[in-house]
Each structure stands twice: as C-alpha cells, then as structure tokens.
Amino acid sequence: MPGVEGFIYPNELELQWSVLIVLYPFITGLVAGAFILASLERVFNVEAVKPTYRLALLTALAFLLVAPLPLQLHLGHPERSLEMYLTPHTQSAMAMFGFVYLWYLMVVLVLEIWLDYRKDIVLKWRASTGVTKLVYGAMALWSDNISESALKLDDRIGRALTVIGIPSAFLLHGYVGFIFGSIKANPWWSTPLMPIVFLFSAIVSGIACILLLYFVTCWYRKVPVDMPCVDTIAKYLYYAFLVDFSLEMLDLIHRLYESDESFRALDFMVKTRLFTSQIVLQILLGTVVPLAILGVVQLVRFRHEVRRVLYVLAGSLTLMGIFAMRWNVVIGGQLFSKSFLGYTSYKMAFATKEGLLPAIVLMILPFVILWVLIRLLPPWGHEAGSARSHARG
Amino acid sequence: MKPSGADYTHLIRMAGLFVVGVTAFVLLRWLMVPADFGVYGHYRAGALKDNMARPVMFAGQASCVECHTDVAEVRAAGRHAHVGCEACHGPLAAHAGNPDGAKPVRPDPRKTCIICHTASISKPKTFPQVVPADHAPEGSCVDCHKVHNPKLS
Amino acid sequence: MNQDRRSFLGQTGKLLILTASAAVAWEHILAGRPEDAPNYTATDHWWGMAIDIEKCIGCGTCVRACKAENDVPHEDYMFRTWVERYVVDPADLDHPQVDSRNGGYDGFHEREVLDTRLKMFFVPKLCNHCAHSPCVQVCPVGATFESPDGVVLVDKTYCLGCRYCVQACPYGCRFIDPRTETVDKCSLCYHRITKGLTTACCETCPTGARTLADLKDPKDPIHAFLRDHKVQVLKPQMATGSKMYYNGLDGSVR
Numbered sequence: 001m002p003g004v005e006g007f008i009y010p011n012e013l014e015l016q017w018s019v020l021i022v023l024y025p026f027i028t029g030l031v032a033g034a035f036i037l038a039s040l041e042r043v044f045n046v047e048a049v050k051p052t053y054r055l056a057l058l059t060a061l062a063f064l065l066v067a068p069l070p071l072q073l074h075l076g077h078p079e080r081s082l083e084m085y086l087t088p089h090t091q092s093a094m095a096m097f098g099f100v101y102l103w104y105l106m107v108v109l110v111l112e113i114w115l116d117y118r119k120d121i122v123l124k125w126r127a128s129t130g131v132t133k134l135v136y137g138a139m140a141l142w143s144d145n146i147s148e149s150a151l152k153l154d155d156r157i158g159r160a161l162t163v164i165g166i167p168s169a170f171l172l173h174g175y176v177g178f179i180f181g182s183i184k185a186n187p188w189w190s191t192p193l194m195p196i197v198f199l200f201s202a203i204v205s206g207i208a209c210i211l212l213l214y215f216v217t218c219w220y221r222k223v224p225v226d227m228p229c230v231d232t233i234a235k236y237l238y239y240a241f242l243v244d245f246s247l248e249m250l251d252l253i254h255r256l257y258e259s260d261e262s263f264r265a266l267d268f269m270v271k272t273r274l275f276t277s278q279i280v281l282q283i284l285l286g287t288v289v290p291l292a293i294l295g296v297v298q299l300v301r302f303r304h305e306v307r308r309v310l311y312v313l314a315g316s317l318t319l320m321g322i323f324a325m326r327w328n329v330v331i332g333g334q335l336f337s338k339s340f341l342g343y344t345s346y347k348m349a350f351a352t353k354e355g356l357l358p359a360i361v362l363m364i365l366p367f368v369i370l371w372v373l374i375r376l377l378p379p380w381g382h383e384a385g386s387a388r389s390h391a392r393g
Numbered sequence: 394m395k396p397s398g399a400d401y402t403h404l405i406r407m408a409g410l411f412v413v414g415v416t417a418f419v420l421l422r423w424l425m426v427p428a429d430f431g432v433y434g435h436y437r438a439g440a441l442k443d444n445m446a447r448p449v450m451f452a453g454q455a456s457c458v459e460c461h462t463d464v465a466e467v468r469a470a471g472r473h474a475h476v477g478c479e480a481c482h483g484p485l486a487a488h489a490g491n492p493d494g495a496k497p498v499r500p501d502p503r504k505t506c507i508i509c510h511t512a513s514i515s516k517p518k519t520f521p522q523v524v525p526a527d528h529a530p531e532g533s534c535v536d537c538h539k540v541h542n543p544k545l546s
Numbered sequence: 547m548n549q550d551r552r553s554f555l556g557q558t559g560k561l562l563i564l565t566a567s568a569a570v571a572w573e574h575i576l577a578g579r580p581e582d583a584p585n586y587t588a589t590d591h592w593w594g595m596a597i598d599i600e601k602c603i604g605c606g607t608c609v610r611a612c613k614a615e616n617d618v619p620h621e622d623y624m625f626r627t628w629v630e631r632y633v634v635d636p637a638d639l640d641h642p643q644v645d646s647r648n649g650g651y652d653g654f655h656e657r658e659v660l661d662t663r664l665k666m667f668f669v670p671k672l673c674n675h676c677a678h679s680p681c682v683q684v685c686p687v688g689a690t691f692e693s694p695d696g697v698v699l700v701d702k703t704y705c706l707g708c709r710y711c712v713q714a715c716p717y718g719c720r721f722i723d724p725r726t727e728t729v730d731k732c733s734l735c736y737h738r739i740t741k742g743l744t745t746a747c748c749e750t751c752p753t754g755a756r757t758l759a760d761l762k763d764p765k766d767p768i769h770a771f772l773r774d775h776k777v778q779v780l781k782p783q784m785a786t787g788s789k790m791y792y793n794g795l796d797g798s799v800r
Contacts (some may be wrong), residue, residue, distance in 0.1 A: 007630075007644040008672075009718030013623035016709040016722070039474035076727030078708015083706065085418070085688040086426050089435050094710050095686035106414075111407070118403065141410075150400035157404070183681060184784060185716035337719050339800035341644055391666075436691035440701035441588075444693075447737040450615045451746050480607050480750040485615050509752055513656050515631055515666035516603045517782045520753070 006342025015334045015346050016109050016286045018354040020070035020331045023362055024275035025176045025198065027067045032173040032199070033206010034060040035109070035165060040236065041164040044247035045165065048232035054379030055217065056210045061109050062370035063258040067101070070362055073353055093179045104172045108165040114139070115158040119146045127366050135376075173202040176241040180329060188333040193251050200244035213370075215312055221380075227304055234311050236319070238294040247289055249327075266339040273335050274341060278328045286321015451479045458466035460492065464541055471542030474522075481505050502534040557750065584720040586740045588694040593734055594789030595748070596771045598672055599796075601755040604629055604668035606650040608747035608756060612652070615735065615746035625649040625722045626732040627672035627747055632797045634665040642798040668755060669792075669799055672717040672747070673698060674780060675733035681711035683757030690729065696761075696789065697734045705729050716784045734758075761789070 001013065008383045040046045071079040085102075094219035114121075122144045125136035174195040180186075181194025211233050241379035255263055270278050295316040297307060336343050349355035394408040400404040429438040458465040468474055479485055487495040503525075529537070537545055612618060614629045629650030633643040647654070654668070675698045676682075682690055682698060689705035692698050700719045703749070705728035712720045712729060723730040735745035761770035771777070771793065778795040779788040 007646070010623060010625045010628050010646055010649045011712075011718050011721040016712045069706075073707075076709075080687075080706045082425070083689075083704065084419075086422050086436070087430055087688050089686055089688050091683050092686040092710070094684065094708065098686075099752065106411075114407070141406040142405050143406060145399055145402055147400065149396040150403075153396045153400050179710075183680075183714050185714055189640070195438070302718065334713075334771065338645065338716060341800060342641070417674055432687070433694055435665040437688070437701055437704055440704065441693055442731055443701065443703065443738075444699045444736040445740050447616070448740070449738060449743065451611065451738075451743075451749050453738075453743045453749055454742060470662060475754050476752040477749050479611070480752045484611070508607070511653070511656070513604070513654065515633070515654060515668065517600060517667075520603055538741055543717070 001057060003345035003347065004342060005150055006240070006337070007339055008337035008342040008344050009339055013344055014090055015331070015344070017330055017334060018074065018076045018346075019327075019331075019348055019356065019359045020354050022323075022326045022347055023070045023359055024067065024353065025173075025202075025330070026205070026326045027063050027070070027362075027366070028173055028176055029062045029198070029205050029322065029326070030209050031064045031104075031206070032169040032202040033204065033208075034063070034210050035169045035206070035209050036041070036203050037233065037236070037390050039166050039169075042159060046232060048228045049230045049236075051226050051380070052210050052233065054157050054377075055213060055374075056206075056380055057113050057116070058373045058377065059210060059213060059366075060206075061113060062366045062373055064101075064109060065369055066362060066366045070359070073358055073362075093175060093182055097175045097179065100168075100171055100175050104165075104168050108161060108168050108379070111159055112161045112165065113377070115154045115161070118154055119151060120377065122146045163203050170199055174199045180333070185338060186333050187260070188266055188336070189329065193247060193253060197244070197247045197251065200240060200247060201322050203240045204237065204244050205319055207233060207240060208318040208322075211237065211311060212315045212319070215308070215315075217346050217374075217380075225308060227307070229313055231307070232254065234294055234297060234314070238291070238298060241291055241294065241318070241346070245291060246260050247375055248287075259315070262340055269332065269336050271347070274328055274332050275337030277324050282321050282324035285317055286324050287318075290317045290321065293317075346388070449486045450484035450487040452484075454478055457485070467539070468541040471539075471544055473541060473543055500504040502540075506534040506538075555690070564610070587740075588740075590762060591695040591739075592789075593675065593739060593746075593763050594759040594768065594791065595672075595697045595734075595745075596757045596759050597790060597792045598755045598757075598775075599667055599669060599792055599794035601753040602629070602670055603669040603753055603755075604631055604650060604654045605749045605752065606653040607752060608670060609649050609651045611750040615738075618730070621724065622648040624650075624723070626719075626730070627653075630669045630671060632647050632665075632667055632669060632796065632799060636665055637662065639798045644800070654731065663713065666794070667794070667796065669795070670718070670747075670789065671717065671780070672728075672792045673705070673734070674786060674788035675734060676733075677789060677795055678714065678785065680714045680784070680786060684710045684714040686710065692738040693736070697736055698731075699733055699736060700729055701728075702726055702728045713790075714785065716781050740795060759789075759791070 004013065034056045037049065038053050038060070041049050041053045072081060075081060084095050084098045088098065090096065117196065121140045123139050123146075125133060125144065128136055155299055177195035177198030180189040180198075181191055183189050211230060214230065214233075215225065255266070290313075293310050297310055302310065330344050334344075335346065351357045427437050427439070432434070432438040433441075454477050462477075468476075481495055481500050483500070485497055488497050507525055511521050512524045516522055560639065606629055609625065609628055612625075613620065616626055618624060623630075627649075628646055630644055630646040630705070631650075632656050635641070645654075650668075650670075675696060677692070677696065679698050680690060682692055685691075686708065687706060689701045690698065690711055691701070692748070707722065707729065708725045709722060709762060712722070720729055720731045722728070735743075735747075738745060745756075747772050748756045748758045757767065757771075759771070760766045761768060768791070772791060777791045777793055777795040778789060779786075780795075783789075
C-alpha cells in the first residue's frame, strides 16, 4: 500500500487529524502565551513590558477568535457542533474545553480589554460621528461615566480579572495538552507531562509572537524600539524556554530509559519519518539555536542594533520551532500504527477543506483581525489619543 | 475617592448582557436537546432504535432449514454439519422472504470450495486442505464430493 | 344542567384527559423504548463474543459477510471486522510478521517460504465492545455509547465527525464513513441480535471460530468456553473491559 511501511491495522491508513488540528494548539498556545506576558505587567508589576500590554491583549483576542475555525473546517458535521454546548459529555476533555474556551473569551479577555480600554472608547464615542459613533457607543454600553472613581473601579476589577485570568490561561492551553495526554491508546501522546509541556511551549510561543509583533508595529509606526522592554521580554522568553526545553528533555530521557513496548516503534519513527520536523526544525533550529542566542545575549552586552537582530532571529526561530512541536505531536502521533509494527504517511493536500491552503489562510486571518482591532482600539499613545480629542474640543 | 452608584452603571449593563446570554443559552438548550436524550445514559435513546433499523441480509440457518429440511439432514450427517448455509450460498434473506421471486444463484464449486480448502501453511494442520493445482485440476469439486456432505461419493 | 348530563360530561372529560395523558406518556415511553423487536428486553442480555484462534482458517468469509450485511464501503482501508495473519519466529516473539491484505476480504495468499519452524495463525478482529470503553469516554457529545445490553453503538445523526473516538480506540476498529462523514464501526449486528439472530460474521464462519456470546444467559456456551480454555483479550494492559474473548491468543499478537 502506498506510503505504508510494515503492518498497520487496516483502518489506520488515513490520518484522522490533519494540519488544521496542528494549527489549533498553535493558535490557542499563542493566546495563552500573549496573555501571560500581559499579566506580567498587570499583576506582577513588571513595568518594563508595559508598552506591549495592550498589544498582547489584542493579539490574544484576535487569535482566540480564529481558534474555533480550523476545528469547524475539520468536523464532518460542523452544523452539529453546537451539540458540544447543548449535551456536553462531562467525561470528555474536548467537550469541557468548549466551556473553558467560552469562559476565557467572554469573561477574561473581552471583559479585561473592555475595562482597560473603556476610557478611550468613551472618548472616541464623544469625538466621532455617524456609524463610528454607533460602534463606539455600543462598545461603551452607552455609559459615558469616566470619572476618576469609575476608572479606579474598573482598574480594580481588571486587576482581579487578570489574577483569575492567569490560571484560566493555564487551563485554556493545559486542557489542549490534556486532550492529547489522556489518550491511553496512543503512547506518543499519553503522558501526564503533556499539559505542562503544552503550556510552557504556549508561553514561549506567545512571548515570541508579541516580541516580533512589537518590532513590526514599531517599524510600521516609525517609532524607536523601547530597548528595556524588549530586553525584559527576551529575558522572560529565555526563562520560559529553559523550562520548556527541560520538560521536553525529561520526557525524552524518560522514554529512552524506560524503553517500554512502544519505544522502538517511536524511536524508529523519529529517526526516519519525523527526522526533519523533530530533530532539525523543532530541536536544533527551533530550540537549541534560539536558546543559545538568548543565553548569549544575557551574558554579552551587544549593541542595540545587534540585540534587535538577534531578538528577531530568536523569536522567529522559536515560533517555527513551536509550530514544529505541534506538528510532531499531532501528526507524529498518527504516523505509527497502534500495533507498533508499521507506519503510514500523511498526504497533505493543497486546496481541499483540510489542506495547506486553508491552513495558510487561517494563519493570516488573525493578523487581519488584529489590524482591525488596532484601528478600532489603538494600543499605544493613549495620552496622544486624549490630547487629540481635547484639541477637537 | 469611593465609587458612587453612577460608577457602577456600565458594570451593571455588562452584567445584564451576561444574564441575557445565559438565559438565551438555557432557552436554546430547552428547545434543541432531543427529548429522549439521557433516558438510558448520555445519548439519544432513539439511537438504539436507529441501530436496530438496518435491513437483514443474511437470513440465518434456522430460516433455511425450515424449508430445506432434506438438505439439512444430508448436511447434518457429514463434516459440514456446522457450516452455515449462507457461508457458501451468500446472503439469502431476500430469498427467505420471497422464495420464488428471489431465487439464489448456485455457487461455483471451483471458487467457493477453494476459499476454505486451499492448502496454506498458515492454516491449522488438522483442517482438510488441498493444493488446487494438484488436486483434480480439470474437474469440479462436486464430481467426487457430495455438495452438502463432502464425503467421497 | 341536570345530573346525568353533568356526570356524562364529567366521565367523558376524564376519559379524554386520561387518554390524552396516556397518549403523551406513551409517546414518551415510545421515544425511550429500545425494544423495537418483540420480546427483547435489553437488560436481559450482556453481549460479547468467543473467538477461537485454533479454529480460524483465514478464509475471510466473515469479512465479506460483514461488508454485505452492514453496507460497509469496499475500500481496503475501512473495515468493521478484519482478519490478520501472524507469522511468528519462536526465537523472536517481539517481531511477528503480520499482514492483512484487504483486511482478509479475499482470504490469504499462500506464503512462499515454507519454514516449518515458524508459527502461523489467523486473528479475526473487530470492535471489542469494551465495558469501560475509552472511545465512549472521549466522545464530546454522546454520539457513541454503550447500550444497556453491552454493545457500543454509534448515533449517526448525532456524530460530529471530530474523530476523537478513532484516536482513543486502542484496537483500531473505528473509521470514518465518507458517505455520512460520521464514525462507523462494528455494531455487533445490533439489528440482528435484538431479533434473535446471530451476527453476520458468526452466522457465516464455517469453522465456528466466532461465536456470539450472551454472558447473562446461563445456558450460553460462553461459560464453558471461558472455563475450559486459556482465554485472553486484546491489549489487557489497557483495562478496557473488552468482551471479545480469544482462545489460543499468542503473546505476539498486537
């Protein structure tokens, strides 16, 4: 049979979960990671990263809005997907995740963004006309109270939300890890480490994404990069990456040492079918190199320009590495037979419902949404914003 | 400065939105969840009926023997006593329901018998098996072996 | 209104109301009644199967019968049941040579190498109808479930096609039916066993290697089978509560 090596159970020829299901943990990971970075400033008062606070929240929202789309495209019957909310099977991680997602979207992200931006929304409401005025009015819920006491109240609630939001973000992406980690039938997935590995790789990818976005937005606005800000972000990226790398190495060492019934089949798979994506892209280029770059930057004081280049390089490689990690988990987990005697292959089409083309479109879409959000709710210069509205009178 | 009543307006409105959302969800649930869901477990009880509703293709030996008692007697005396009729004759529920209208086709011995009795090193040693090319390649199995009682005739 | 008319109206009224409520109640009962067949009470049965490896000749009649009975697509990557051939070198039990061309639908070709040292046998496989089914556990909506009589079934009008259950099954017995875009698998011929018939595969197996078992029936041969043979289930370490009991299952079987 084409693409098959050794013996597979007859029903295992075709992969069940495609590149779209690789996208899904990648996207939710970016959400969780961006939010954790934002919470660094809000809850832990790391002032240096303040310039990225609002950008991180908007990025998280943009990606979270896109997150269900790859799932909908993948389902055989997307029109029945509401069943997950109507009759959720409480024993199923996938069903309960629907509620975690909803909680995170509505309570954590939307509320927090709304409370943080409320003053700007009201000011824009007062200053705009026509359709724009309607939009901002609706967003303000037609309440234009931005007195000192009201804003202080907002700030207190927002802070509480962020505090709730951190474990919620952990739950959001840890759950995705549990969806895989709880499948005893699949030894590549089944490990209690899976939720934690997913979570830390999510934090790493989210921080890297915001770092890169910050550079892009500064370049676009022709504004100088705040070096202490990116230095701090890079430092947190480094620490998170160290933990993530340690966890993945722990998993690997544990597998090598215990060498259970699945080990030989998995080892062979990694050395052959998964070599490029796992060894080269995920481990070497996607983890070791960025870690080395970030580590060296901690030790050697490079000039601004050099540091910026190194950060962009490290951030980009990191994102590629985390994407490769999702690929290796999802696709890798389906390449070997549950008989441990054979392998199949993944034939990714291009312009089909679950092919490469929709995957590319779905990865571009969050940036389009982010662009709209940035236009609607500019994440920088709120002082400039209120000055403009004062000038208008 | 302590927050006054007016400072809570926007929060109350947001809370109101949430209440509306939750109510809509509860209403949706009441409208859309199938009535028989959860009767026996976390599934639609009607699914049991749905699974029962498939048409039967194989009639089962008992149906065949009802009419074909003579054949059944011959079979019972030989080594094919426990081989079901439809193992060789294929699905015959249509024929059982309409004996004259849906007449079955007689199976070709050189194809049907071969399926089980082709010699293979993987088969249990005690199972009767022959190499078709060596075992009377010109004729048909039924030339020597009675069909329902395969004893040599 | 005089007394007779009043009492007549009263009686009629009561009758109407009772009939109406009975009708409503009957609808509700009908909606929940699994017994589509006469005289079948689900809780009287607990279905499984006895599979005797020593009797299986790899003829593939069961595979053909299942595809005919259950309208399974004829492609070679979708099976409700299939047969695997094992060729085991006694010196190397960890590396059996296994094949299952077209799931055993056409039987098995003669092997070229006639090494008498090798151990060879056939293993029919199907859904194990697990009592603690991992596939039922992960279904997000309740589209797959275990019936009151122990059969794991799929609700095709409810299934989303998310494929989580396919991932969770350790035995590889599930697949997606491209015609309905929902999951499909062995239903233990539920439409047959609830009418007193046996499954299509058991009906047509010429050697009696497969036998439907009702574990709640004290007269069922399964009890003697379990007592008189060294019996195994597939992947016992997964603790799935499989009800497919194999006699003669070699340690090399995956």
